[in-house]
Amino acid sequence: MLYFIEQFLNGIQLGMLLFLLAAGLTLIFGIMDLVNLAHGSLYMIGAYFAATFAEWTDSFVLGAILALLATAAVGMALEVIAIRRLYGRNHLDHVLGTFGLLLFFNELVRLIWGPAGLTLPLPSEMFNAVEILPGLFYPLYRLVIIAATLAVALLLYILVMRTRLGMLIRAGASNREMVGALGVNIKLLYTLVFGLGAALAGFAGLMQAPILTVQIGMGENILIAAFVVVTIGGIGSIRGAFVAALLVGLVDTVGRAFVPDLLHGFLSESASSSLGRALSSMMIYLVMALILVVRPEGLFPAASK
């Protein structure tokens, strides 16, 4: 039971990180109608920035704040220089162009930081485990991730639902042309939305950096998982992305923790471990395929399309 709660918390934590990536993706999808394969690169860049700035400033928090700002700046520059020219084109041009960007960023990171990975050291008190239930110790830093990502999700909700900018974002998602026709500076809005998406991706990257190695290509697998989240949730829907992110996070974590044991019940040791490994990695894709077969537009399809 304690093991289950621990895995459940891990699932929530993964889900919240996926939400940060998926929220940016789904906003960019929904508002600019852009398939962005380079979104994972911004996650990677956020992690690299955090590792570098934390070393310079000798402070994790200061490094994280600088990295967040820098990633948002990179995102906005990217939008102005390149991404802007891809709006209104078909999805294939998006895939080609942003695939090129992904190759470019991986190589650029290799040029600047070298092929070896980096580590982002944590303040020592973060290493402690907290007793959250009698007998259940959980790493403090993972709790911090959950709390921080929840806070960001809440801020995002307030931004999108309660502010003027959020109103424009929502309006842009349902009818781009009309928002432009009403005199809103749509170019600036797009740049801001892309920067917001970049900041969210960078935040996910820098929060994850101390747990994983900061390395080239770290954004690629999680990008695919984020795409799964966006698709399950329904493209353009932040609420859908939130629900789907938690679902995918839990399915992935709980699957990895329990599927091999389940199979062990009626298969030999080696067969169940290899099959279990394969099956638990497949789980999220299986869930996505099932959901799309039943609901071809995801769980929360955007209202007007």
Add this chain to the structure above:
Amino acid sequence: MSERLTISRAARLTPRLAVNVVVLFILALVPVYAMLSGDSFAMTLFTRVLILALAALSLNLIMGFGGMVSFGHAAYLGIGGYAVGILAKEGIGSGFVQWPAAIAASALYALIVGALSLRTRGVYFIMITLAFAQMVYYVAIGLDRYGGDDGLTIYKRSRFGDIVDLNNKTFFYYLCFALLLAGIYLTWRLVNSRFGLVIQGARSNERRMRAIGFPTYRYKLVCFVIAGAMCGLAGALLANHTDFISPAMMHWTRSGDLMVMAVLGGMPAMFGPLIGALTFLLLEEGLSRITDYPNLILGPMLLMVAIYVHGGIDGLIGSMRRG
């Protein structure tokens, strides 16, 4: 009148025709060059070009002509390759078993994936094909008996009786060349048939095609399966070419590469995938010779093509006539 028009159009030497003829001519002479100069790497590289061109051609059939943007096409390469590798490991070395098995396995996979995926549209279709390909990728990683994550070396290439020897590089090259040309011919016949016109009609306006009585879902599914089978054959060739199979041949970036080749060459041009595969692989190879950071140049080039060139290289060639 109209007959004369067709004749004069066919006979005129357009830039496109000239480029296609030159490309085919050069490809036909690669083994001669390799023999004269002793550059065996050229053979390896260009054989790879031909095989991946066949894979990109099959993707062009569904993506360029059918409007079905599949982001999981590398899965067929993998399934075709694993069919050959698994049978070879189990002691069945005959190509007469291996290759039909590769084609049949990919066709069956395409049937299942297509039947489920074709219910969705647009970006959802892109993502669900990607999801299925990821599943196959993880299945391959789980196949401990066949190398798991590390892959499997194939010690004997497919055998076709005594006369045919796939270990002969020149012979294997021309076999790939012939299969690619056969694939291009098949695609050309297919898209110009009644079937192909229905597929293309469904790409431009599916609702209208359904309204005039075509069950477009079935047509698209058949097209999807044909493309899968063709790419499965390319997978069987690839496994024989590299003597090695691994999950890496199904990684999602491989699907991205195939898509880049098809789009770069220009869709839905018949020779587009070949020109795209040729350009992409030669660029990759050439850039990695002049710099340690080839993607620093290749990446922005792809971006420029996406932004400034409509219709890939074929579009560029087509616009030469006007400009």
